[in-house]
Each structure stands twice: as C-alpha cells, then as structure tokens.
C-alpha cells in the first residue's frame with residue numbers, strides 16, 4: 001500500500017489512503033466536501049483552546065477550524081471548572097457555563113493513604129460540567145459565527161511555512177486538501193501535532209487512566225487519593241450525575257499497571273458495579289520554561305499543544321481558554337503572522353510563568369518524596385489557586 005507523505009517541521013506525517021474515506025460533515029449533516037483554498041486563519045483542533053481562538057476573531061476574517069474527530073466528541077476529562085475557567089467562558093459566551101448544566105463542586109475529600117489519614121477541604125466557586133456538553137456548546141458558538149467555517153473529521157496532516165503564508169494539508173471527505181493561510185494555530189492538545197514533533201516539545205510526561213462506574217455518592221464531592229505504592233502522582237474519585245469517575249495519573253512507563261491500580265482503588269472504596277467506559281489520555285507537565293512552546297513549526301500553539309497544563313492538579317481547561325483568548329486577540333490585531341507571533345509571545349509570558357509555577361509546585365507536592373516530608377493538608381492549603389480552606 002502506498003502512503004501519502006508530507007514533511008512537517010522535520011518529521012514526516014503519513015496517512016493511509018484506505019482511511020481517507022468519503023464522510024459526512026459536521027454533526028452528521030451532509031456538507032460540501034469542497035474547502036476553499038485560501039484562509040486568513042486555520043485553527044487545528046476544536047477543543048477549548050481552538051474554540052477560544054475562533055471566538056475572538058473579527059467577523060471579516062475567513063477562519064477555518066478543523067478537528068479530526070467526529071462531532072459530538074468525547075474527551076477524557078472530568079470537566080471541573082476553576083473560578084478562572086468560569087470567568088473566561090462567561091467572557092466568551094455569557095451564560096455558557098449555566099447552559100452546560102453546571103453543578104457546584106463543594107468538597108475535596110483527601111485520602112492520604114501514605115499517612116493513613118482522611119480529611120475534607122472546602123472548595124470555593126468550582127463547578128463541574130459534562131465535558132462533551134461543554135465542547136458541544138463551544139462548537140455551536142464558533143461554528144455559527146460570521147466568517148468561521150468548521151469541519152469535523154478533518155485531519156490536519158501537517159503544515160509548513162512558505163514565505164509569508166502557511167500551507168496546511170488536511171484530509172477531509174476522502175480527499176487531501178492543500179490549503180493556505182496567513183496564520184495557523186495548533187490547538188491539537190497533548191496528543192496532537194506539536195507534541196509529536198521531536199524538534200519542538202518533549203512528549204507528554206504522564207498518562208491519565210480513568211474508569212466510569214454507575215453513579216453513586218454525593219455529586220458535589222470529589223476525592224483525591226494519595227498512595228505512593230500505586231503512583232507517584234495522584235488518583236481521584238469524582239461523583240458526577242452521569243457516573244462515578246475513578247482515575248489516576250501515572251508515569252508513562254507505569255501506564256499499563258495504572259488500570260490494575262484503578263480497579264483495585266475502586267474495590268477498596270467499595271464501588272459497586274462494573275466500569276462501563278475506560279479512558280486513557282496523555283498529559284503533560286512543564287518542568288522548565290523551555291517545556292512550554294507557544295510557537296512550533298511556524299504555527300502559534302495554545303493549550304495543551306503548548307504544554308500549558310498541570311497534570312498535578314488536572315487543571316488544563318483554564319490554560320487552554322486563556323492562551324486561546326490571548327492568541328486570538330494577537331491574531332485579530334494584525335494580519336501578519338510574524339507580528340501576531342510576537343504579540344502573542346509577549347502577552348502570554350505571565351500565563352507561562354503561572355503554569356510553570358503551578359506545575360512545579362504540584363510536582364513538589366504530589367511526588368512521593370515531598371509528600372512524605374510534609375502533611376498533605378498543610379501542603380494543599382498552601383496552594384492559593386485551589387481556593388481551599390481547612391475546616392474550623
């Protein structure tokens with residue numbers, strides 16, 4: 001079988017022709033498979049990062065946003081929104097969080113198995129949403145915006161700089177399209193284009209494994225479990241109306257054992273029923289400033305593609321949204337890629353510093369050596385962004 005190849009920033013991306021079958025378009029509706037060739041902006045990835053970029057564009061820009069998945073898609077994510085995520089989402093689309101059916105998350109219960117202790121912490125202003133619902137509503141927001149065209153099941157195979165323009169190859173509706181744009185944004189997440197390019201970013205550092213069980217327990221509560229025998233990171237049990245999620249973050253090499261660790265955690269928590277869904281996802285954790293890259297292969301990167309995430313606490317939506325807004329504003333302010341990249345790099349510096357400080361703080365807290373040296377409740381309340389307080 002012949003493979004179509006396309007060079008992308010030193011690496012080669014390939015697609016098997018057999019997989020490029022004819023498909024229907026957005027949300028199951030028939031769409032014209034033809035795509036205009038020229039765009040002002042192409043955004044690759046329709047998660048929170050890509051959505052925020054598209055939603056901040058002026059109406060006179062021709063914007064294409066592509067996602068390789070079929071809408072509506074399901075992303076392994078617990079959908080806990082920090083106060084910051086809520087504020088940014090409200091700025092992008094007033095009332096969106098409420099329309100997602102957000103429920104308050106009030107209590108963080110800590111099971112510190114390393115020290116054989118349990119205690120509850122109050123969580124302020126956090127809510128949980130169904131992540132699929134959040135993505136669907138964001139998508140509805142950008143797909144109906146003047147100037148924006150959205151295609152699902154449209155896989156960006158790669159891109160390259162060509163003078164002032166960018167060339168992007170997109171596999172969609174059985175064809176490989178060669179498109180051009182003034183600016184390309186990589187919003188492809190932890191498993192996406194930038195994170196697979198050896199020249200730019202280290203690969204994701206850990207793997208999240210998560211099982212969905214039938215609903216049980218108080219849906220305003222989440223448990224964090226620390227058990228150094230299972231993982232140097234942490235595990236969680238989140239009681240959502242749609243089900244109980246039991247998961248954990250594991251080092252790459254221990255991902256296989258993660259499934260056994262989660263199953264055994266569920267048994268020890270007295271969970272009833274069998275898991276009806278098992279999910280796995282790569283996660284990043286920046287350890288130094290060079291682990292965060294806001295440009296790669298000539299594209300501007302946002303969210304997890306830029307490695308803006310905190311695997312220690314799971315916080316990633318707020319970083320994706322905020323970097324998307326900053327990137328979108330920089331692009332809206334100028335039509336020249338080089339100027340947009342410059343504006344974006346300067347605007348995002350404080351967010352990079354925040355992500356790095358949170359990640360290194362979390363790594364310090366959640367990896368076993370430090371955990372053993374300091375009571376976890378003291379450690380948790382010292383993390384200001386968690387908005388936690390110890391019970392009186």
Ligand SMILES: Cc1cc2nc3c(=O)[nH]c(=O)nc-3n(C[C@H](O)[C@H](O)[C@H](O)COP(=O)(O)OP(=O)(O)OC[C@H]3O[C@@H](n4cnc5c(N)ncnc54)[C@H](O)[C@@H]3O)c2cc1C
Nearest residue numbers: 045047048049068077078079080156189303304316317320
């Ligand atoms: C188990 C788990 C639980 C989590 N829980 C939380 C939580 O409770 N709260 C929180 O704030 N964060 C949480 N996170 C982190 C959060 O999910 C991510 O940080 C966030 O989704 C990143 O957004 P993004 O837009 O950068 O990427 P994503 O949401 O990953 O979106 C990337 C999109 O790009 C598309 N794509 C990839 N490659 C291509 C390509 N070549 N062509 C076209 N499209 C492509 C993908 O299909 C995808 O839709 C969790 C993560 C995990 C793994």
